[in-house]
Amino acid sequence: MEKMYHNLPVEAYTSQDWFDREQRQIFSRTWRYAGLAEDVPEPGHYISVQAGLNNIFIVMGRDHRLRAFHNICRHRGTQLIRAVGKTQKALTCPYHDWTYDLEGNLISVPDEATEYPDGIDKKCLGLKPAAVDIWRGMIFVHPDPNPPSLAAWFGEVDAHLGPHKPEELLEYPEARNSYEIKANWKIVVENYIDVYHLRHLHSNTLHMYDHARAEYGWKGPHYHFWEPPSADYGKDLEQNLPTPRVIPALHVGAWVPMLFPGLGLGASEDSWNLFVITPLAPDLTRIENRTKLANASSWEFSKQGMRSSRFWADFGGGKYAEHDARDADDPMASGDFTAEDIYACEQQQKSLHSPYLEIGPAATGESPITRHQQAILDFMGEPGE
């Protein structure tokens, strides 16, 4: 009999077959985060992104509209463009120099007369379009050129994501980073939405918010979460915020939703963060973090930094005290909640192959985990292409 991990077989977290099916059934059939709107700032700029089995590139035309195409030369399939860049009016494949305009039309075939003496119908050899749209300052792509709109996909959860306007904030480049976690992507998602662990794994790192008063739920496959500041932090909230506010003062708390599949947001009174989860292998996942802060002067930043320094000086610390730490790099003594989460995910993944593994009952604060597993099942159950 199949061994279960709540609603999913354990195999869903370890096997290549599940991984491949998820790439087809989930990541090739949903809107995929592709970057921030400012990543394609002007006509001619482009970026590319992997959406499940599809590599898709996005380019801005002179009308300031984005176009998305499958990054596949119609000649012999070579990827047309590299990760990011800028072009004038045309995209040329490196292999045989077939050239496309920014509408995806094939406009030139070298040596056309001699290589294709019977003629070649360029009209039928345009790049295959995909869909692209911008929502809350983020670019999304969909492999299908005519998918349900982003309004249909995110419309219901939108109201639960906080009053932030990411398009008006500025990226804080030092916070941009990317790393790999040796665990299945669903383990990482489950960790992100596990309400139970907040008070325990992060007992010393995230207690500026009051986990006991968290409000969370689902809109379709998307998870939303909000919690208010803790009494200590909230007492002098305006003073304690480490950086200038980004939302009106009547709003307080942390909004930490997980949009399907695997796009975590983390927004508070003074910042807006992205946590982009990309499955690489059954037991390997890449995370990309990006942070946006107030569009304020450095003087305002240092002023707020000074005001709040007293609170943060005594705040936090490792879950384990120095003397319990394994060594100087022990994540459990780091005082960094991300290091704590990575550690927990990797330790959990290690056990999934053990014949003695037996998952215990899910706690109330773990209901998001079982619900996310259900969302996975819903997608996997539908016939793929």
Added chain:
Amino acid sequence: MTHNFHKLTIAELQPEIDGAATTVVFDVPQHLAEAFRWQAGQHLTLRLLIGGVEHRRSYTISNPPGARLRITVKRVKKGVVSNHIGDMMAKGDSVEVMPPFGGFLLTPGPLARRTHFFFGAGSGITPLFAMINTVLKDEPHSVAHLIYGNATAKSTLFKDELDALEHEYPGRFSLRHVQSALSMWSWYRPWRKGRVDADVIQAALSEVPPIAQDVQYWICGPGSMNADVKAALMAQDVPTDRIHMENFGGITEQDTSVEGCSATAQITLNGTTHQLPIAAGQTLLEAMRAAELSPPFSCQSGVCGACRAVVTNGEVHMRNRAALEDSDIARGEVLTCQSVPIVNELKVQFT
């Protein structure tokens, strides 16, 4: 779509822009509600007997679907019908009206997420006004930007209503006035002076780059404006299938370079096929009416599209094709009121 006329009563009649235009609101009785349902951008055809002569005119419905059936008629100098409406008609009068039709239309989607750019001038605003309203009310995830050309602020149709929309929908509707004749006496300054031309279009597109990436461009103005705006958009790489337009106001010039020959036509209308002769120089519509068929038609000037049919065999020359888009023509559609045969045998099908 039926092409029968129905008697409707004028519920309201009001002069606009100092009498230079007339707004007419019709009462639609319950039993005609279904027939008179419309989409933003469609027309209404009126049949009037003025001095014993029958006149037909098409006017765009200037309200969004669901609101009251309303047209706005700009006075044309020496225009028989527009002046008759402005001077002689009154609340309570009954008028013969054909149910709404027309292919220049914006169908709102409750979950559609689009950026609509509207380029209008003069009374070309009427279909755009209905479209803008329908976007704001029935397509809540979309935005609308209007670039609107007029001679002066005073001659600007729907000026107050558009201002009100801007207040009611901040962030979803933006309004840019372009005026060719600035009044010395007014404090009012439009967004730009001049006409809705390539520079103005480029400035507008870079001032409000689209957020929602499904972008649609709607153009309605007089004379050569449509072609000019379309060319300017295409110069910015806008694909033609995103550009929608309708000629308005001054009837576009007729291409009478081709005379047309005599022909025999097989015409399928309302399921019956008729064989009839067409004389040299006669349009398909004229020939059909001479043969006492009753084909659909309205403006007789190539603007409204009421008379459209498909030529399945043979070829015609169209003197004017304003009511058709390129894709319609690719499907073989013609305006029978504008078509003269250029081969001796034709097959024509009304749908």
